[in-house]
Amino acid sequence: MANDAMRRGSTLYVETTLRRLPGEKEVEGSLELTGHLGEVMKESAKIALTVARNFMSNIDPHNKFLYNSHLHLHVPEGATPKDGPSAGCTIVTALLSLAKGQSIRQDVAMTGEISLMGKVLPVGGIKEKTIAAKRSGVQCIILPEENKKDFNDLPAFITEGLEVHFVSHYSEIYGIVFDKREQPKLNI
Numbered sequence: 001m002a003n004d005a006m007r008r009g010s011t012l013y014v015e016t017t018l019r020r021l022p023g024e025k026e027v028e029g030s031l032e033l034t035g036h037l038g039e040v041m042k043e044s045a046k047i048a049l050t051v052a053r054n055f056m057s058n059i060d061p062h063n064k065f066l067y068n069s070h071l072h073l074h075v076p077e078g079a080t081p082k083d084g085p086s087a088g089c090t091i092v093t094a095l096l097s098l099a100k101g102q103s104i105r106q107d108v109a110m111t112g113e114i115s116l117m118g119k120v121l122p123v124g125g126i127k128e129k130t131i132a133a134k135r136s137g138v139q140c141i142i143l144p145e146e147n148k149k150d151f152n153d154l155p156a157f158i159t160e161g162l163e164v165h166f167v168s169h170y171s172e173i174y175g176i177v178f179d180k181r182e183q184p185k186l187n188i
Contacts, residue, residue, distance in 0.1 A: 014087060029066065037075060040083050055118065073094065086113060104177040110155070110173065141164055
């Protein structure tokens with residue numbers, strides 16, 4: 001979820017893919033970023049990669065995918081400039097999905113800056129982002145705990161029908177998006 005320069009809410013899709021060629025020897029991984037990203041968003045993506053690597057090391061120490069792979073992260077609508085830290089938790093999720101070869105719940109949107117320690121930090125534009133998510137057909141939104149008041153101040157017609165989770169650490173997001181239901185494996 002994002003805001004544009006006119007403070008209109010929108011949803012952004014974050015795509016990740018592997019750039020390693022079959023048979024390529026394992027070397028130190030890299031991250032390529034595309035989609036007309038500003039400096040703050042590029043920095044946020046680098047932080048997200050560190051968080052995703054550390055998180056994966058804790059849940060599956062043998063999975064070195066994020067360390068050894070050449071990754072490409074793209075935020076579509078490349079002609080539209082994008083900036084800010086709000087996609088941090090979304091980028092972590094996209095990277096973990098790729099590393100696990102597992103898709104996430106398809107009815108989820110999230111926003112939140114991510115710290116190096118995996119804390120989910122508050123962001124602006126909660127009203128606009130919530131409206132955009134609902135307009136896109138999202139049923140579940142994940143917001144920073146520190147934005148709870150912003151969400152609770154919204155009129156009921158905006159919030160009704162939404163499953164809302166307020167989180168303070170990435171581990172909480174992981175439990176929501178990689179839920180107990182069997183998720184389809186990704187072809188990577």
